[in-house]
Amino acid sequence: MVRGPARLGVVLVLACLVFASSAAISRTSATAAVGPFTGYLMAHFTGESATGEQIYLAHSQDGLNWRDLNGGAPVLLSTVGTRGVRDPALVRSPAGDRYWIVATDLRIASGTSWNDAANRGSTSLVVWESTDLVTWSAPRLVNVAGSIPGAGNAWAPEAIWNPATGDWVVYWATNAARNGVTKHRIYSARTSDFRTFTAAQLYIERPGTQGIIDTQIVEVPESVGGYRYYRASADGHITVEAANSVLGTWTTLGNLSHLGISNGATGGNVVEGPMWARFNGRDEWTLWLDQYATGRGYLPVTSTNLGSTGNFRTRGDYGMGGTRKRHGSILNLTAAEESRVLARWGTTAPTNRIQSYNYPDRYVRHANFDVRIDANVSPAQDAQFRLRPGLAGGSAYVSFESVNYPGYYLRQEGFDLVLAPTDGSTTFAADATFQRVAGLADGAWTSFRSYRYPDRYLRHYGYLLRLDPIGDAQARADATFRVTS
Structure with missing residues (x-):
């Protein structure tokens, strides 16, 4: 047992060691x-x-x-x-x-x-x-x-x-x-x-x-x-x-x-x-x-x-x-x-366009960060996307990244589709993720079910893209697309 001045000396030595350790850190x-x-x-x-x-x-x-x-x-x-x-x-x-x-x-x-x-x-x-x-x-x-x-x-x-x-x-x-x-x-x-x-x-x-x-x-x-x-x-x-x-x-x-x-x-x-x-x-x-x-x-x-x-x-x-x-x-x-x-x-994902089923001359594109379908898109890159593994849900899903606005994805906001920069949040990831399923109007084509709202699909309405429940033949056609090069 250390007593008196000797014990005080040990305490001082320990304090110096702690201080030296802190200084080193x-x-x-x-x-x-x-x-x-x-x-x-x-x-x-x-x-x-x-x-x-x-x-x-x-x-x-x-x-x-x-x-x-x-x-x-x-x-x-x-x-x-x-x-x-x-x-x-x-x-x-x-x-x-x-x-x-x-x-x-x-x-x-x-x-x-x-x-x-x-x-x-x-x-x-x-x-x-x-x-x-x-x-x-x-x-x-x-x-x-x-x-x-x-x-x-x-x-x-x-x-x-x-x-x-x-x-x-x-x-x-x-x-x-x-x-x-x-x-x-x-x-x-x-x-x-x-x-x-x-x-x-x-x-x-x-x-x-x-x-x-x-x-x-x-x-x-x-x-x-x-x-x-x-x-x-x-x-x-x-x-x-x-x-x-x-x-x-x-x-x-x-x-x-x-x-x-x-x-x-x-x-x-x-x-x-x-x-x-x-x-x-x-x-x-x-x-x-x-x-x-x-x-x-x-x-x-x-x-x-x-x-x-x-x-x-x-x-x-x-x-x-x-x-x-x-x-x-x-x-x-x-x-x-x-x-x-x-x-x-490190690897460049292919560039794709998303073609409308019932308006085959029109393609999904962004314009002033809103999303719609148009024909004769100019500049052409406004209608080009890279299909990435889903930001939510992984490889079983997809997210659409803009070619000319890298880091920007198609996402829903109040069921409207917009082009927006990812903020890293789980909310953004869910809003920007979709499941590829057989086309609702034609099984040889593709439809995209929302990850966050699985009862809703990507569809155009008045040429604008949105998320909607699909209940009739018109909606099924509006919600059907083809991924092309």
């Missing part, structure tokens, strides 16, 4: 509870085309050669703000049980000039949320830069877990006047849920009139090269800096001018959008750089020691798939995550 890497990793997922946009400023995904098994997912079509569309997104960042919670995509709210394809985008653009970010990396919430806007005096925009957002404070540091570029100079600087805010953010604070500024955009930070828990965090930024060069805490003092390590690479300050290969990734299973990193000036797409430079920019070397053994990849981010995938992602987007 607070220093845990954002990926410590996740892994091992087996693949890679890239989120990106493709350019200023009609649908190029949306969320695209690509997959890699080796970290260098990429395959477009979803057949090269976007997987998420923004319906908020400017209705376009660029520069998406993929973010995983430390426990690996939640994910976010954070992106720039910007659509140059709508006719917005770069001058307006930089000086009178959106000060909000677009955020999606998921618990499984494949079913995403509806997009939402977060006005992170609205409190910055004279803010003209909020571009290229990123997020990194900060163990010192137990929340996320979200950082982005904003063009605003400060000390008499208007230019892009990096601002930051903290959040624990990507809904509520602290007030924006200045995070990085370059001297004089030199602006800075496209900063991205990578965490290196083993401190290979001497530091825990490394960041690359487009500031005339691609400048690489290092620190041991996210909000601490950063040391400049250099740039990539020895490779003939700059962000315009010294010419050569002019790039932007630096994008970090660690190779699975080894201490080697890739810094992907978008060769936007020549339109050649991303170029990888790799290093096994991030402590000196002299260690970076360009690579030629890579492939970027069929679409042009513009500024995005890369997430290392666990086997479970990779399996879910590839099951959802």
Whole structure:
């Protein structure tokens, strides 16, 4: 039995051990509870085309050669703000049980000039949320830069877990006047849920009139090269800096001018959008750089020691798939995550049309998010769907996903059929799921019984689609369709 001062000493020792254990937990890497990793997922946009400023995904098994997912079509569309997104960042919670995509709210394809985008653009970010990396919430806007005096925009957002404070540091570029100079600087805010953010604070500024955009930070828990965090930024060069805490003092390590690479300050290969990734299973990193000036797409430079920019070397053994990849981010995938992602987007489901039985020149289509049957549908993709395994009920049922609005499904609302983005809820899943049965008017055709209301079927009435009980020959004909290519 321990008594007196000796017992007090034991208590103090135990308290110190508990404190040390708590401190160790607070220093845990954002990926410590996740892994091992087996693949890679890239989120990106493709350019200023009609649908190029949306969320695209690509997959890699080796970290260098990429395959477009979803057949090269976007997987998420923004319906908020400017209705376009660029520069998406993929973010995983430390426990690996939640994910976010954070992106720039910007659509140059709508006719917005770069001058307006930089000086009178959106000060909000677009955020999606998921618990499984494949079913995403509806997009939402977060006005992170609205409190910055004279803010003209909020571009290229990123997020990194900060163990010192137990929340996320979200950082982005904003063009605003400060000390008499208007230019892009990096601002930051903290959040624990990507809904509520602290007030924006200045995070990085370059001297004089030199602006800075496209900063991205990578965490290196083993401190290979001497530091825990490394960041690359487009500031005339691609400048690489290092620190041991996210909000601490950063040391400049250099740039990539020895490779003939700059962000315009010294010419050569002019790039932007630096994008970090660690190779699975080894201490080697890739810094992907978008060769936007020549339109050649991303170029990888790799290093096994991030402590000196002299260690970076360009690579030629890579492939970027069929679409042009513009500024995005890369997430290392666990086997479970990779399996879910590839099951959802790795194979392209055939594109189908749904033909009316009693009006065979008419097909199911969406128009302003309402659903009807029409002839001579234009654009043709408004009448094209992918029949997915039922969002509810599994493979015995089907759900209709729009081809030109991926992530949007036919669902009933008050027995009316609409096209709507999935919100991940069980209610949405039930409303958007149907059972294929023999055609009520002709057994060689098909009818679709509602999963949620099994006494009702999909049918047209006045050319509009709805769910109805079927009681006579006219209704049976209206509720009969053919799935065609």
